[in-house]
Amino acid sequence: MAAGRGLGRDTSLLSAAALLEYALQLVLPVLLVRLVSPQDFGAMRALLLVSVTLQGVAVLSLPRAMFNFLPGADAPRRRQVVAQALWLLAALSLVCGLAFGLLAAAGQLGGAFELVGRAPLAAGGYVVLWLLGSLLDTLPTASGRVRFQALATVTLGLVRTGVLAALAWWRPGFDALLAGLLVFAALKVLLLAVFVVRDLGWRGWRQDRAASGELLRYAAPLAVGDGLFALRQQADQWVVSSTLDAAALATLSVAAVVGSVPVLVRQPINNALLPRARLAWAEHRPADLAALLRISQQLVAVLLMPLLVLVALLAPDLVRLVYTQRFDAAAPLMQLYLCGALGALVAPGFLLAVIGQNVAGARIAAGVLLVSALGGALAVRHAGVAGAVMASAAALVAGEWWAMRVVLRTLQVPLSAVLDVGRLRRLALLCALALGAGVLARMACPDPVRTGLAWWRLACSATAFGLVFAVGAWRQGLWSDLRQLLAQLKA
Incomplete structure (x- = not known):
């Protein structure tokens, strides 16, 4: 004790x-x-x-x-x-x-x-x-x-x-x-x-x-x-720093701050899951491991998807308020990063080491690096910093779904065993409706030429998003589902 x-x-x-x-x-x-x-x-x-x-x-x-x-x-x-x-x-x-x-x-x-x-x-x-x-x-x-x-x-x-x-x-x-x-x-x-x-x-x-x-x-x-x-x-960052000037790298650095958002949500859930996942794999219970992965992915989706969509909605005002108007160009880059994070919402790569797929994990990392570096080097010449970000986001999505394929093949289970596609689709629709409400509220506010107006527009769009999402989540029973998922993870 x-x-x-x-x-x-x-x-x-x-x-x-x-x-x-x-x-x-x-x-x-x-x-x-x-x-x-x-x-x-x-x-x-x-x-x-x-x-x-x-x-x-x-x-x-x-x-x-x-x-x-x-x-x-x-x-x-x-x-x-x-x-x-x-x-x-x-x-x-x-x-x-x-x-x-x-x-x-x-x-x-x-x-x-x-x-x-x-x-x-x-x-x-x-x-x-x-x-x-x-x-x-x-x-x-x-x-x-x-x-x-x-x-x-x-x-x-x-x-x-x-x-x-x-x-x-x-x-x-x-x-x-x-x-x-x-x-x-x-x-x-x-x-x-x-x-x-x-x-x-x-x-x-x-x-x-x-x-x-x-x-x-x-x-x-x-x-x-x-x-x-x-x-x-x-x-x-290496693609941008080697081809563009320091100001472009500064803008990219500001945009890349949102990369920590998925980590902050996923890491505690993954840490809680890993001991039980290792035990299930050691005891040759792949079906139980698939069930644990399904719980974690559902929980991550419920918590992370609305957060990513909300940050994407607020990105222009957040950048202006936090990093000053000189970095307004970082807002669309931030939204591109968030789109990549949404595409990689299902991220089972952390399980590769548990199921003995370290070689596959290294192969995936090398492939993602190659796509991100070569794709970024080509895209940055035509689309600037945005090209490097798009290549990075595309590589991230491809890597996580590649990892999903390895996990499914190793566990010998179908995708439906680790992912509730129907619930994910309903959640995506709800987030889209909340995003629409936030965009309308943002359009109704005056252009923030002053800091006070920027705060007002941010508050209005966030409130509209939150109200629509909260009501929709209540109608879908999302809050009770969230409590059940948390209970299953702790059990």
Whole structure:
């Protein structure tokens, strides 16, 4: 019982810290777009794109591997594993930072990276610090130091937001943003050093080829999947950043914020489903696993479809109010992303690892990446940023339905066993009616030349959508269905 309470407390602490850090991530762009130009903001996003992509591709999933080696290990074993991870990360970080700095110094970075190329030493140094500090994302939790992990997460989030906003206010421009990123990355490495020394001491940090090989053999297969996922998530940004200017990347970054909406709805449902799904598959009960998937997909559809449609309706006013009128062009891009999310509303890809289809999952990720990158590169030349977004959305939809086909074939069940098509059709009709009411209400409001009018138009359209959807959901018995689905998921 005490262990259960401890697990619940640790989970709550980490969740609260992650939620606060995520909120700070959302607040920071809202502040920066008011303090710096779109070009400067886009250049910062380009540098972040490089660092985040390299973190997914170049660190070989070493931080994630800590969860396999550290729990239950004694101090000498933990010291050995962490030492090898640090040696490997240091080498990889230096190589990546040096390569990026040399490319920037040689003037080989075009498109959105033009401003980044003017400060090659600082940009390369930031990449080194960022990649090395990535070990802090998992090491404290894997070592059982959850409080330190939560404290570090919150501290870094506050420092990043405060320092970047303060420097952008004091001296608007990319140089100030780059200085703020360097401060943030250096603090992350410092916190990593403090944790390592406090937890494992000063001695015993020699390089061990055998231990490094063991770590790499475990992490390398993970790195393939993580790398494909990272590239798949950021393919549209790479297409835009390599062909268009920094302002275009800034607009795309604002539009891509809505990509977190499906994750916030799906992740808790998937997390609740996964333990039972693993048990059903281990006990060779594919029919029960299909029933669990049907429940989760229905619940996701009921919660997510109206939310996506509502955000698409409000996107023009939300963008203007939150990100200022300079980013009005992000609103239609945001709506394109939301259309892709609606097309991928049924998303069983998270079950591929459970049913032993890791190879198929990697194949799907590679296919989606190829479609998104090549399709985006072709479309961006004819339709600009919108072309890259459409290619990304189409690849997302194709990937999830490809995953659905693999799941159905593995479980040997028809589509009707995992998806209530009739209920989905009725829900789509209801959302369409609510959308129509919201559009009519929006058209009846005056054009928002002032902020107050924009708030008024947003409130009117949201109210009309909500009223029509609530009445329709009551007539369809949707609320009672939702309660039943939640009860089935908890049972």
